[in-house]
Amino acid sequence: MRMSQALTASETTIPGLTVFELPVHGDSRGWFKENWQREKMIAAGLPDFGPVQNNISFNATAGTTRGIHAEPWDKFISVATGRIFGAWVDLRRGPNFGRVFTTELDASRAIFVPRGVGNAFQTLEDHTAYTYLVNDHWSADAQKQYAFLNLADETTNISWPIPLTRAELSEKDREHPRLADVAPIEAKKMLILGAGGQLGEALTNALADSSTVELATRAQLDISRIESIDAFDWSKFSTIINAAAYTAVDAAETREGRADAWAANVSGVAALARVATEHRITLVHVSSDYVFDGSREVHEECEPFTPLGVYGQTKAAGDAVVATVPKHYIVRTSWVVGVGANFIRTMVQLAEKGISPSVVNDQVGRLTFAEDLAAAILHLLQSNASFGTYNVTNSGEPQSWADIASKVFEMCGRNPGDVSGISTLDYFAGKPTSAPRPLNSTLDLSKIASSGFMAPDMALRLNEYVSALRS
Structure with a gap:
């Protein structure tokens, strides 16, 4: 010895x-x-x-x-x-x-x-x-x-x-x-929560050939119900990607919506954080530009939370909880576009129906296409990037919703001038329930870029997306 x-x-x-x-x-x-x-x-x-x-x-x-x-x-x-x-x-x-x-x-x-x-x-x-x-x-x-x-x-x-x-x-x-x-011991699996949503679908497609991925829709595991989380067998997982959330921004301002938003975005996330800590699981949590009030031109990961409405408040609270997990990635994003109903699909439908809409022109940011958000998450996991918070959107020059709508109309053969700009204040005037929204949602992308990932320009992705919808 x-x-x-x-x-x-x-x-x-x-x-x-x-x-x-x-x-x-x-x-x-x-x-x-x-x-x-x-x-x-x-x-x-x-x-x-x-x-x-x-x-x-x-x-x-x-x-x-x-x-x-x-x-x-x-x-x-x-x-x-x-x-x-x-x-x-x-x-x-x-x-x-x-x-x-x-x-x-x-x-x-x-x-x-x-x-x-x-x-x-x-x-x-x-x-x-x-x-x-x-x-x-x-x-x-x-x-x-x-x-x-x-x-x-x-x-x-x-x-x-x-x-x-x-x-x-x-x-x-x-x-x-x-x-x-001997039957080999299988690797621990990755669990994707919210598999039926835009990001969940993109992650499912990206990992279609993997045998170590398990999917859970809300019907299979409802994170807003703590008993559903407690009854789940977590021992076979090494990674949880939480793509599930309450995202009805305006409904969150109602009494019932407020309770539902806090149940899914805070209480459920806190239960996931506890599970991840106890089982030494890497927790990937998707955050939102709504944790900021939009008063800064560009939002860095370290900016203090300043949420304006209930939805933003619940996302900020969820982020604070996830940050206590030893092995965590908080992926903050904005303006997500994927499968199902979304702003781009709506604009294509309006263009094809001959409707000329009014679209807010004082909210500025970048689109995030779900496939690129999924790719960024997998990059962080596969590259063993340092744990912490990362902003992820598509790259390119920030634009307003009205600018993007005009581009969509032009791609559909309509006059881009058929989209008229309107302020957020005027757009929501008279509506019974509307949440305050950050006017500037532009996220700084230098941290994710330094890790070796940069999503394609949103103009390129927008063109591909609209072309696919119309084909």
């Missing part, structure tokens, strides 16, 4: 499997070590895996051999006393399935074992205590997700120091299947 070495981490041939050299301080009385120290070990490269259970396996005699077991959780393994030969086999589905790593562990070495990597050990000394921290609670249901591999599997061909014919094994371990018969 090595004494007083520096804390270091070394990657192995199995992705995510990491060996740690631990500082051990000793004298004539014995020794002391910090077996798990979150702050130092995270700095050294240990994932912040959130252990919830500590287990110890005591082995009376040298040659005791246990495994190979792969569980649906992460483990941090060390030896309290004695010495072991350890063998780890990647049993996750993918190109590394069946890859083997072996090494010896004593009190001065530990190893982080990611979910789905099979773990086995053979004691090299009597009275060996093998300890492990795990980040989920054992249950009979969890055990059904285990993968087992025979210690004597010929494919992996592990060179046990003490031949298995002379080692102490359980009957269960002797009967485990060979590698060819």
Whole structure:
């Protein structure tokens, strides 16, 4: 056993499997070590895996051999006393399935074992205590997700120091299947909430070929009902994309609408934040330009919230809650266009019917086409961008709603002058319920650009969208 070495981490041939050299301080009385120290070990490269259970396996005699077991959780393994030969086999589905790593562990070495990597050990000394921290609670249901591999599997061909014919094994371990018969452990999935909406549809299309995506419509999981969230099985997910929200801006100003908006956009989001924190899930939450009052020409991610109406207030409150989740992306956007009813579809219909509308000309911003918003979200996840808040819209020169409507009319063969501009104040005058709206919704895009993503110009996307509608 090595004494007083520096804390270091070394990657192995199995992705995510990491060996740690631990500082051990000793004298004539014995020794002391910090077996798990979150702050130092995270700095050294240990994932912040959130252990919830500590287990110890005591082995009376040298040659005791246990495994190979792969569980649906992460483990941090060390030896309290004695010495072991350890063998780890990647049993996750993918190109590394069946890859083997072996090494010896004593009190001065530990190893982080990611979910789905099979773990086995053979004691090299009597009275060996093998300890492990795990980040989920054992249950009979969890055990059904285990993968087992025979210690004597010929494919992996592990060179046990003490031949298995002379080692102490359980009957269960002797009967485990060979590698060819092992069902690989599947990766955790991505859950898309609000799958029936504009963004949900775009994400579904972008991920159509993925086997690790699960969709949930409001009928399947209603985030406005806390009991629906609490009853859901979150253990199989690594990422939640919350594309569900209450978005009826004007209705939110009514008594009933106010309650519904707070239930979905705040209470439901708070429940998702709790779930994401407890299960170490990455939470992607879609926000809105309505968290600002529009008094600034361009809105940066760090701008303080100044919502004007109930909808904006609920979105701002939801953002504040999501920001407390350790692994989160808040994606703030504006003027989303996708499938279903939206402003562009309405303008095309009016143009084709010969109607000449009045459209507000003092609200300025950029369109966000749902497919590009979906691409930005997937970029953040796949590039492992720093957690935090990102503005996402299409690029290009900001325009008013009236400017955009005129462009649509021109694309439809109408005179763009058939669209007349009107102020927001005059447009909503006399309407029984109308929410205050930010006059400037332009979002600064420099942060998402610095991460390596920039959505196409909105003029290009607008032309493609209108052409597709009219074809």
